[in-house]
């Protein structure tokens with residue numbers, strides 16, 4: 001499979017691994033939004049967040065949390081963003097699951113565009129119902 005993250009995992013593309021556990025490894029993003037931008041990548045090739053099996057979710061999350069704490073201490077951070085892009089429309093460019101951990105600084109000009117929409121009461125009810133019907137209880 002022609003996948004950059006599989007190649008990094010297999011050592012076919014040389015890279016410095018910051019951290020790894022059973023299910024995940026972490027590297028610096030090659031084009032950081034801020035210095036210290038880390039990618040936490042699943043070892044297995046899953047396309048995106050929807051393919052991650054429950055059995056790997058806890059160890060993936062704990063890798064994210066461990067890196068987040070280390071970044072906070074190392075770079076003296078006041079905050080960071082954890083995101084995972086799902087689908088091209090959301091900005092995903094590598095279709096092998098990963099979380100971004102992005103250090104944030106005052107006036108760093110990073111904008112995760114937050115266009116604020118307003119619900120009418122009816123729209124809120126409708127949207128709630130629509131989603132809720134698909135949640136397996």
Ligand code: 5GP
Nearest residue numbers: 004027028029030031085091092093094095
């Ligand atoms: P996505 O756009 O899929 O959410 O994130 C992919 C990320 O991988 C991008 O932020 C991009 O800069 C990073 N990236 C792409 N190629 C490489 C690479 O060869 N090495 C590293 N370390 N990061 C990469």
Ligand code: ZN
Nearest residue numbers: 003006045096
């Ligand atoms: Zn892959």
